[in-house]
Amino acid sequence: MGPTLRRPRRRRWASLLAVTAVAVTAGGALACPAGAAGTNVDFATHCIPPAIAGIPPIDGTTTGNVSVDTTTPKVGDTVTVTYTVVTAAASNPTELALPADIMTPTGKVTLGGAQTGDVTVAGPKKNEPVPGKGAFPSFSMTGTFKVTQPGAITLSPGDYNIHTSYIMELDTPCTVITPPAPVSETVTATxxxxxxxxxxxxxxxxxxxxDSVTVNGTGFTPGATVTLAGRSGDKQTKDTATVTADAKGTFSGPLVVNDKTTTGIVAYEGASWDEKKGAGPAAYAVGGTTPPTPDGSQKLTTTVKAGTLSMTQAGNAVALSAVDFGKGGASTGSLNKVTVRDFRGGPAGWSLTGKVTDFTNAKFTGPSAKIDAGKLSWTPACETKAGSPSTCKAGSAGTVGSSGATLASAPDGTLTGGEFSVDAGLSLDVPAFTPAGSYSAVLTLTLT
Structure with a gap:
């Protein structure tokens, strides 16, 4: 009986060790959101595995990257931050393969320069299976911060934590040994x-x-009653609490979060959410409890692999209608249809923007032989394919110009994705006595 009892015990602890190995190495196969990434930076990292693993702390090098949705915000704007762990501090140290979708990453990004503080970020519970002794793919986390000061604001990758839900709930914090880490991205606020x-x-x-989370607030109306609330995508959950701002407009209070779909937390003055009298959402993730597989049963799993954000267009040339010399007016046409496919399966939305160069005539030079980029305008349209989790929104009609404008977009949410068809009517306002001839420009579309 002795050997018969000991062998199952070894198999059980091997499973627990595999879970801990995930936490120690801070890995997970999460697709990085599309966007203009910052610079990859390396920094020394100290990771502490759960005590049950029996594995000593790991000191290694993490390669991180911080990107933003805009590098030129204005004071008062909200900037979306994406923190990607490109290369984790270590690889899977065991021979055991690790299952899919057991890891939920969270972390922080450190602000410096004109504005200081930390931005909390969180990623979805999503990872591909990892083979024994295999390297861990990168994972991404997102969050937001409000710009309160003009000037250059630096963003550095900070501490991160991996929460694993496999047999039991475990956490492994990984901290920057010499903070702050090198600067990965800089935004210049006006x-x-x-x-x-x-x-x-x-x-x-x-x-x-x-669990209860502490919410700290600044810039609120002194003495105001402030509501703290959980958010699931763009909807408020039932988890709320109230605090009172002090004479300086600051507060610190707890919020108990029960709703497992929570993706962020907000604070606001008044009876309901108003972005003019509120702050957030600050990214927040809720873990669950996965019961062990009972004896005599078999746990079945499958994997839905995340894809990419991409676009295709029906053509690369548009001939606008001709106008008469001396009369000028609207030279019109239609943008070639663009198909956007968002198969990432995460919480991030997307934005399709365009900008155009000046229209020039190859045979002539000088100001009179040029039609300014600001003369081109469009009327965007967007359709969502049936069954898509997201719904696209057409950009506003108006000038395209060299600085650019939004053609279409889809918002962030608990689950985003789908297929979308985008086009636009084009109109170029040609001055009356523009020299006769053929004029051309380049309209560039960017999907982020």
Whole structure:
């Protein structure tokens, strides 16, 4: 009986060790959102595995990258930040393969320069199976911060944590040994008259259902009653609490989060959410409890592999209608249809923008033989394919110009994706006495 009992015990602890190995190496196969990435930077990292693993701390090198949705915000704007762990501090140290979708990453990005503080970021519970002794793919986390000061604001990758849900709930924090890590991205904020200076930070970017998270706020109305609330995508959950701002407009209070679909936390003054009197959402993830597989049963798993964000267009040339010399007017046409496919399966939305060069005539030079880029306008349209989780929104009709404009977009959400058809009517306002001839320009579309 002795040997018969010991062998099952070894198999059980091997499974637990495999879970811990995931946490120690901080890996996970999460697709990185599309966008203009910052610079990859290396920094020394100290990871502490759960005590049950029996594995000593790991000191290694993490390669991180921080990107933003805009590098030129104005004071008062909200900037979306994506923190990607390109290369984790270590690889899977065991011979055991690790299952899919057991890891939920959270972390922080450190701000410096004109504005200081930390941005909490969180990623979805999604990873591909990892073979024994195999390297861990990268994973991404997103969050937002409100710009409160003009000038250059630096962003550095910070501490991150891997929460694993496999047999039991485990956490492995990985910290920057010599903070802050090198700067990965810089945004330059311009001054404006900010309507809303309210901002919040969280004591933690994740927790289990029923845990309390500390919400810290600044810039609120002194003495105001402030509602703290969970958000699931763009909807408010039932998890709420109230605090009172002090004489300086600051507060610190707890919010118990029970809803497992929570993706962020907001704070606001008044009876309901109003972005002019609120702050957030700050990214927050809720872990669950996965019961062990009972004796005599078999756990079945499958994998839905994440794809990419891409676009194709029906053609690369558009002939606008001719206009008469001396009369000028609208030279019109239609943009070649663009198909956007978002098969990433994460929480990130997308934006399709365009900008155009001046229209020039190869046979003539000088100001009179040029039609300014600001003369081109469009009327965007967008259709969503049936069954798509996201719904696209057409950009506003108006000038395209050299600085660019939005053609179409889809918002962030708990689950995004789908297929979308985008086009636009084009109109070039040609001055009356523009020299006769053929004029051409390049319209560039960018999907992020």
């Amino acid at each position: 001054d404006s008259t900010p309507v809303n200076q309210r901002a919040i930070t969280l004591g933690s970017a994740s927790g289990n259902a029923g």
